Amino acid sequence: MSSFFEKAKNLSERLNSWNRKSKIMIIGHRDGDGISATSVLLQGLRELGFHKIIPYILLSPDLDQLNSLLIENSPKYVLTCDIGSAFAPILEKHVSDFLITDHHPNKSGMYGERQLNCIEFGLDDEIDASGSTTAFSLIRHLFDNSFWEKNIGKVILAYAISGAISDFQFQKKIGKINEVILKMAKTSGAVKVTTDISLFGRGLYPVYITINRSGIPGFSDYHFCRDIINSTIQPKDGDYWRRIIDLNKEEKQKILNIIINRIISIAKVDVKKFLKKEVIKPTYDLEALRGWDCTKTADGRFSLDPREILHRINYCCRLGHWDLALTLLNDQKVPMDVQNEIEEMHKIGDQEVAEALNAYNNGILPIKTACDGKVVLIDFTDYIFYDEVGVVAGVIMKQNPNLEIVLSSCKMDETQYKVSVRAHEKIWEMIDQDMEFADAKKVYKKTKNELNADMQYGGHRFAMSGYLQKNIIPNLFKNMIDYYKTLS
Numbered sequence: 001m002s003s004f005f006e007k008a009k010n011l012s013e014r015l016n017s018w019n020r021k022s023k024i025m026i027i028g029h030r031d032g033d034g035i036s037a038t039s040v041l042l043q044g045l046r047e048l049g050f051h052k053i054i055p056y057i058l059l060s061p062d063l064d065q066l067n068s069l070l071i072e073n074s075p076k077y078v079l080t081c082d083i084g085s086a087f088a089p090i091l092e093k094h095v096s097d098f099l100i101t102d103h104h105p106n107k108s109g110m111y112g113e114r115q116l117n118c119i120e121f122g123l124d125d126e127i128d129a130s131g132s133t134t135a136f137s138l139i140r141h142l143f144d145n146s147f148w149e150k151n152i153g154k155v156i157l158a159y160a161i162s163g164a165i166s167d168f169q170f171q172k173k174i175g176k177i178n179e180v181i182l183k184m185a186k187t188s189g190a191v192k193v194t195t196d197i198s199l200f201g202r203g204l205y206p207v208y209i210t211i212n213r214s215g216i217p218g219f220s221d222y223h224f225c226r227d228i229i230n231s232t233i234q235p236k237d238g239d240y241w242r243r244i245i246d247l248n249k250e251e252k253q254k255i256l257n258i259i260i261n262r263i264i265s266i267a268k269v270d271v272k273k274f275l276k277k278e279v280i281k282p283t284y285d286l287e288a289l290r291g292w293d294c295t296k297t298a299d300g301r302f303s304l305d306p307r308e309i310l311h312r313i314n315y316c317c318r319l320g321h322w323d324l325a326l327t328l329l330n331d332q333k334v335p336m337d338v339q340n341e342i343e344e345m346h347k348i349g350d351q352e353v354a355e356a357l358n359a360y361n362n363g364i365l366p367i368k369t370a371c372d373g374k375v376v377l378i379d380f381t382d383y384i385f386y387d388e389v390g391v392v393a394g395v396i397m398k399q400n401p402n403l404e405i406v407l408s409s410c411k412m413d414e415t416q417y418k419v420s421v422r423a424h425e426k427i428w429e430m431i432d433q434d435m436e437f438a439d440a441k442k443v444y445k446k447t448k449n450e451l452n453a454d455m456q457y458g459g460h461r462f463a464m465s466g467y468l469q470k471n472i473i474p475n476l477f478k479n480m481i482d483y484y485k486t487l488s
C-alpha cells in the first residue's frame with residue numbers, strides 16, 4: 001500500500017509541473033464512481049489554478065472514441081479517472097503529457113509509469129480502491145493538511161467517498177486505500193458515519209415508502225406497509241411526509257420492531273443477522289455538501305446520503321446528460337432551469353422503470369426460465385432506455401427472493417443488445433469460493449471465446465453488463481445456467 005501512495009506522490013509532482021494555462025482534459029467513466037472521480041479532479045484542478053479544464057465522460061473504454069475525442073479537442077494534457085487502464089498507447093500519440101488513474105485491470109497486466117492503479121500493487125479493485133479514491137490519491141499530496149480542513153477540501157473528500165460507495169466498495173469491508181481516505185474524510189468532518197437504519201430512501205421518501213421499496217420480506221404490499229407504518233409513527237410533520245432521517249430514536253425502534261415481528265411471522269431467518277446485514281448498517285452523510293443544491297430533494301428539503309445524491313446523477317447520465325450531472329455536483333448553486341431539467345429526467349427514468357416492472361409483473365415481457373425458475377432471462381426491449389437494464393434487473397431481484405440470477409436484455413440498435421446480470425449475494429458468496437470460475441465475468445468470457453464473438457463487458461460482482469449481438473444471448477443464458485448448476 002505504501003508503494004501505491006509513493007507512486008501517487010511522484011505522479012502528483014508530474015501533474016504539478018504542468019502549465020496552468022494549457023488545455024487539460026479530464027476523461028472519466030460514466031457511472032457514479034466515475035462522475036464522483038471526475039468531480040474530485042475537476043475541483044482539484046480548479047484549486048491548482050488550471051484555466052482550461054475540459055471534462056468528458058465515456059461510457060466504456062472505447063479506444064476509437066478516445067481517439068476521435070482527442071483529435072476533436074486537442075488538449076495538451078489528459079487525466080483519466082475510473083477508466084483508461086489501457087489508454088496509454090493512444091494518449092502517447094496525441095498529448096504532451098498524461099496521467100491515468102483507474103482501478104480496473106487491463107489485459108496486458110502492464111500499467112506503465114504514468115498510471116496509478118491499485119491492481120499493479122496487488123490490491124483488490126472492488127474492496128481496496130475505487131476510481132474516486134484513486135483519483136483523490138493523485139491530488140492529495142498537492143495540498144497541505146490545512147487544505148483538507150477547508151470547505152473546498154472537504155467537498156473533494158466527500159466526492160472521493162461518494163464514488164467508493166456508489167461502487168459498493170464498503171459492503172464487504174473497508175479496504176486499504178479506501179480506509180486511509182475515509183479516515184481523512186471522517187477526521188475533517190467531510191463525511192459523518194453513523195450506524196443507523198441505512199435503507200435507500202432514508203433521506204428521500206416517506207418512511208412507509210422506503211420500507212415498501214426496501215425488499216425486506218413481508219413488506220412488498222403497498223397498502224399493508226402504509227397502514228402499519230403510519231399507524232405506528234406520526235407520518236407527517238405539517239405538509240411534509242417524515243422520512244427515516246426525521247425520526248427520533250424511539251420511533252426508529254418502533255419501525256425496527258415492526259420489521260422484526262413481520263420477519264419472524266413469515267420467514268425462517270436469523271432476525272439479528274438479517275437486521276445487521278440488510279437494515280442497520282453504517283450510514284454515510286456528506287456533511288461537506290450541506291447547503292449545496294445537489295443535496296436538495298424534490299420537496300425542497302435535503303439528503304446528504306451519497307446514494308441518494310448520485311441516484312439523480314445516474315438518471316442524467318443514462319439519458320445522455322453527463323454535462324448536467326457534473327454541473328449539479330460541481331457548482332454549489334445551480335440555476336433553477338437546470339435543476340428542473342434534471343428533475344424531469346429523474347421522473348422520466350423512474351416512470352420508465354415503473355412501467356417496465358408493471359409489464360413484468362403482468363407477465364407480458366418475453367421471459368425464459370431455468371432451474372425451477374431460479375435463473376431467468378427477461379427482455380425489456382421497447383419498455384426502457386437500454387441503459388436501464390441493470391436497474392430493472394436489480395428491482396426484480398429484490399422483489400422476488402426466489403430468483404437467484406436475473407439476466408435482463410434490451411435492444412440498443414439494429415444489431416446490438418445490452419444484457420445485464422444480477423445475482424443474489426448468496427450466489428456471489430458461492431462464487432467467491434469457486435476459484436476456477438471466479439465470477440460472472442467468466443461466463444461472459446466463456447461465451448465470447450466459444451463463439452469468437454465481438455463482445456464488450458464489465459462491471460463488478462453485484463452488477464455485470466455486456467454489449468452483444470442478439471443471436472449470442474441464448475448462449476450466454478445457457479452458460480449462466482451451466483455455471484449456476486456447478487454452484488449448487
Ligand SMILES: [Mn+2]
Nearest residue numbers: 033082131167
Ligand atoms: Mn469504479
